[in-house]
Each structure stands twice: as C-alpha cells, then as structure tokens.
Amino acid sequence: MSPSSSGSEAGSSSRARSGPKARFEIEDRSQVVSLWSERFGIPEEAFSGYSFYRMAQNIWAFRGPPLPRMSFETVGLRIISLKDKLWKPTTSAIQVFGVTATKNVVSLGEREAREFLAGETLEVSADVEPGYVVVRSGDDILGCGLYSRGRLISQVPKDRRLGVEAGDIRCS
Amino acid sequence: MDSLEALERYKDIVPDFGVFVKVQSSPLHASVRINTLKIGRPRLLLRLDKAGVKYRALEWYPLGLRLGPSERPGKTAEHALGYIHVQEVLSMVPPLILDPKPGEAILDMCSSPGSKTSQIAQAMENRGLLVANEPSTIRLKPLRFNCERLGITNVAVTRYDGQSFPDYTFDRVLVDVPCSSEGTARKDLKVLLRSGRKRSLNLQSLQVRLLKRALMLTHPGGTVVYSTCTYAPEENEAVVNEVLDLARLEKFSLLGLQSSQGLTEWNGETYSKDLKLCARYYPHQNDTGGFFVAKLIRL
Numbered sequence: 001m002s003p004s005s006s007g008s009e010a011g012s013s014s015r016a017r018s019g020p021k022a023r024f025e026i027e028d029r030s031q032v033v034s035l036w037s038e039r040f041g042i043p044e045e046a047f048s049g050y051s052f053y054r055m056a057q058n059i060w061a062f063r064g065p066p067l068p069r070m071s072f073e074t075v076g077l078r079i080i081s082l083k084d085k086l087w088k089p090t091t092s093a094i095q096v097f098g099v100t101a102t103k104n105v106v107s108l109g110e111r112e113a114r115e116f117l118a119g120e121t122l123e124v125s126a127d128v129e130p131g132y133v134v135v136r137s138g139d140d141i142l143g144c145g146l147y148s149r150g151r152l153i154s155q156v157p158k159d160r161r162l163g164v165e166a167g168d169i170r171c172s
Numbered sequence: 173m174d175s176l177e178a179l180e181r182y183k184d185i186v187p188d189f190g191v192f193v194k195v196q197s198s199p200l201h202a203s204v205r206i207n208t209l210k211i212g213r214p215r216l217l218l219r220l221d222k223a224g225v226k227y228r229a230l231e232w233y234p235l236g237l238r239l240g241p242s243e244r245p246g247k248t249a250e251h252a253l254g255y256i257h258v259q260e261v262l263s264m265v266p267p268l269i270l271d272p273k274p275g276e277a278i279l280d281m282c283s284s285p286g287s288k289t290s291q292i293a294q295a296m297e298n299r300g301l302l303v304a305n306e307p308s309t310i311r312l313k314p315l316r317f318n319c320e321r322l323g324i325t326n327v328a329v330t331r332y333d334g335q336s337f338p339d340y341t342f343d344r345v346l347v348d349v350p351c352s353s354e355g356t357a358r359k360d361l362k363v364l365l366r367s368g369r370k371r372s373l374n375l376q377s378l379q380v381r382l383l384k385r386a387l388m389l390t391h392p393g394g395t396v397v398y399s400t401c402t403y404a405p406e407e408n409e410a411v412v413n414e415v416l417d418l419a420r421l422e423k424f425s426l427l428g429l430q431s432s433q434g435l436t437e438w439n440g441e442t443y444s445k446d447l448k449l450c451a452r453y454y455p456h457q458n459d460t461g462g463f464f465v466a467k468l469i470r471l
C-alpha cells in the first residue's frame with residue numbers, strides 16, 4: 001500500500017493556519033475574581049486551580065497547565081464578555097461557578113424555570129440589585145439573567161435554549 | 173442503486189452477514205452519556221425516573237444510557253443544562269480505550285462535534301491539558317457549543333491540519349479520523365451510496381498521515397487510539413498496518429460488548445498478525461452502529 005496517493009476530500013476543509021492571529025493574554029487574577037465575589041459573593045476558592053486569559057472582548061477561565069506554544073481558538077471556558085465598560089457573565093460560567101453564589105441570585109419554581117430556559121422574560125419580584133443575576137431552580141443553576149424592576153430577562157444564548165435541538169452533525 | 177449493495181464486499185468477513193445487512197434498515201434508538209462534570213449519576217437517573225423517561229444503562233459503561241424508542245433527549249432540560257450529551261453508543265468506546273487520567277496532556281486530533289472530547293474531559297475530571305483540534309471552520313462552532321454547554325474548563329481548541337499539528341509531547345492521543353462512515357447507515361442509509369473501495373482508498377492516505385503524526389506527538393509508552401465508524405479494511409487495518417514500526421498494538425475489550433477481531437488479510441493483501449488485536453464492532457452484534465478501534469502503544 002502506498003500512503004503517497006493524495007486527493008482526500010477532507011483535505012479541502014483542513015487548511016493549516018497561516019500567519020499570526022489574535023493571542024490569548026494572561027489576565028490579572030485578582031480583578032477577575034473580585035468581579036465575581038463583589039457581584040455574587042462567589043468565594044475566591046471557587047477559582048482555585050484556574051488561570052485567566054483575555055482575547056479581544058472576552059475573558060476565559062482555564063483549568064490546565066501553562067499553555068503550549070500554539071495558536072488557539074479557545075482556551076477553557078469563556079466566562080465574561082466585556083461590552084463598553086460593562087462586564088457580562090456568560091451562562092456557561094454561571095452554570096459552572098454559580099453554585100456558590102450568595103447574592104444577586106434569583107430562584108424560580110419549576111414552571112418558571114422552563115420558561116427561563118426557553119428564553120422568555122418573566123415577571124418576578126426578587127430582592128436583588130438591578131443587573132446580571134444568577135438564576136437557579138432547586139439544585140439546578142439555569143444561567144444568567146438580567147434583572148430590572150420586576151422583570152427577569154433570560155440571557156440564555158439562543159442555541160442553548162430549551163427545545164432547540166442542535167442540528168445533527170455527522171460522524172459523532 | 174440499492175444502497176445496501178455497497179456492503180456486499182464484506183460478505184466473507186462479517187459474521188451472520190444476512191442479519192448484518194438486514195439490521196441496516198432498522199433505525200437506532202437514541203442514547204446519551206451522563207456528564208459527570210455537572211451532575212452525579214444517581215441524581216440524573218432520579219430526574220429521568222421522575223420525568224418518566226425510559227432508559228437502560230450500558231453493561232460496559234454505566235454512564236451510557238440507551239433510551240426508549242420515542243425519547244427525544246435533545247429537547248429536554250437535562251440537555252439544555254448540560255447534564256447529558258446525545259452520543260451513539262459505540263462512539264463512547266474509543267475514549268474508554270484511550271483511558272485518559274486527570275492531569276495528563278491529551279490531544280483529540282479530529283474532534284468536532286466534541287462527543288469524544290467531552291467524554292475525555294469528564295474522565296480527566298476537568299484537570300490537565302486537553303487539546304481539541306479541528307481544522308474545519310464550520311465544524312468549530314458545534315465543538316465550542318458542546319464544550320460550553322457541558323461545562324468543560326480544561327479544553328483548548330486548535331485549528332490545525334492534524335497532519336502538521338505543531339510539535340508537543342502528549343501522554344495520549346485520540347485519532348478519530350474522517351472516514352466513509354458506513355457504520356452510521358442506521359441513522360441514514362444514504363451514506364452507503366457514496367461508499368466503496370475507491371472512496372476508502374481515497375481517504376486512506378490522509379488517515380495514515382494523521383495516525384503517523386499522532387504517534388510522533390506521543391511519548392514512548394504513551395497511548396494512541398485510532399478509530400473510524402466504517403467497516404472498510406482499507407481505512408482500518410490497512411492504515412494501522414502502516415505504522416507498526418512506530419507502535420505496537422495492545423489487546424483490549426469491554427465486558428459485555430461483543431466485538432470481532434481485526435483482519436489479517438483483505439483483497440489479496442496481508443497484514444501483520446497483530447492486527448487481530450484491533451476490534452471491529454458490527455451493528456447486529458450489540459444493536460448499535462458500526463465502529464473500528466485500535467489501541468497503539470508508542471515505541
């Protein structure tokens with residue numbers, strides 16, 4: 001058998017990256033940690049073992065060793081997006097780190113939880129500061145909500161919502 | 173042309189060939205893997221019981237569940253919250269054979285949509301370095317999406333052609349190569365319309381180069397698992413036979429999952445006797461799709 005015959009169809013979609021690309025820079029730990037502790041009361045220990053990286057307008061939490069010298073598309077979990085000077089926690093991060101939140105937490109009943117996961121805006125009165133909140137229901141951490149004057153707007157990304165089935169992708 | 177005709181050339185290698193052909197037209201039920209990064213098995217099973225979901229745990233992997241015929245797991249809250257991942261039963265085999273440990277450095281060379289990546293991450297308990305590589309830009313999105321939904325924090329995604337993946341030394345590498353996918357026929361019979369010896373030979377050179385590169389990236393004694401979801405020996409034994417100067421094959425099995433030995437000859441070619449140590453999984457043996465798995469130890 002000769003492995004030198006070429007012409008694979010997969011090859012066309014598999015160009016190697018050429019040229020430099022936006023880099024993941026190490027982000028100051030204390031700043032990131034204090035954002036989460038000030039807003040949600042999440043203790044610093046929740047982030048022990050994690051390092052933080054920044055690329056463009058996003059901050060990532062990575063629980064691994066120092067990165068090899070390669071070019072990366074993502075590093076760990078995207079936990080914060082920065083818009084103007086505002087920081088927004090991602091639903092993925094809330095689901096992972098929100099368990100230990102002690103403030104700005106909204107608790108929903110079972111039916112409301114499904115509505116929230118489906119992306120709906122709910123009327124709820126909660127004892128929280130306006131802004132981003134951790135939304136939970138029983139043991140489930142549902143994700144990030146935006147609370148303002150009795151309205152809770154679901155921040156669950158569209159493709160993550162309840163009932164949205166990801167398209168079938170072959171070869172899994 | 174009848175799509176099943178493509179399977180005729182396997183008449184002499186597949187046991188109970190008639191049953192094998194017949195089962196292709198019976199659709200598979202859904203199956204899921206419990207994501208222990210987000211929920212414990214007992215709590216998840218309790219939820220399914222409460223919701224009246226019908227399931228049966230796999231004998232050889234308690235985190236894998238076969239669901240009843242009418243279940244649509246992709247539409248449940250458990251899916252949205254990342255407690256489960258929809259994954260074909262046999263797709264759970266290669267990560268089990270790879271057997272990654274927390275703290276190791278692992279490469280998943282052909283990773284999208286990340287079913288095996290996320291299974292590896294959960295075996296690593298989210299600790300250590302997991303590089304998920306995927307060169308196809310459109311396939312990056314589902315990979316990222318799954319990693320985020322499942323709460324994986326130790327994965328770094330790269331976009332290299334696996335054949336020229338940059339130098340690094342990994343403890344283990346999974347090479348789940350692009351293939352002719354004959355083993356997915358129970359999901360969609362149409363895959364068989366394109367398959368055949370010619371197509372398989374076309375894929376072979378890329379597969380050999382990916383596997384070689386994977387071995388070069390693994391330290392001596394490290395493990396490389398090569399897998400496909402096809403029956404074609406051109407993409408399976410013939411590929412592994414090309415790298416036996418870099419690695420030796422190791423025997424493996426999963427208690428309760430039936431498999432057939434790898435082939436040592438095909439179409440007039442003979443391969444090393446060691447190729448018997450590979451596993452072929454046929455759909456009629458375990459009521460699954462089809463898969464090929466080889467476990468290699470770097471010399």
Ligand SMILES: C[S@@+](CC[C@H](N)C(=O)[O-])C[C@H]1O[C@@H](n2cnc3c(N)ncnc32)[C@H](O)[C@@H]1O
Nearest residue numbers: 010014171282283285286287288308334348350
């Ligand atoms: C069988 S699928 C992988 C399925 C995945 N391991 C899972 O379990 O979800 C093969 C993947 O290899 C990718 N691929 C194609 N050419 C490649 C190359 N040259 N190097 C690395 N990956 C490649 C394809 O885009 C495809 O996503």
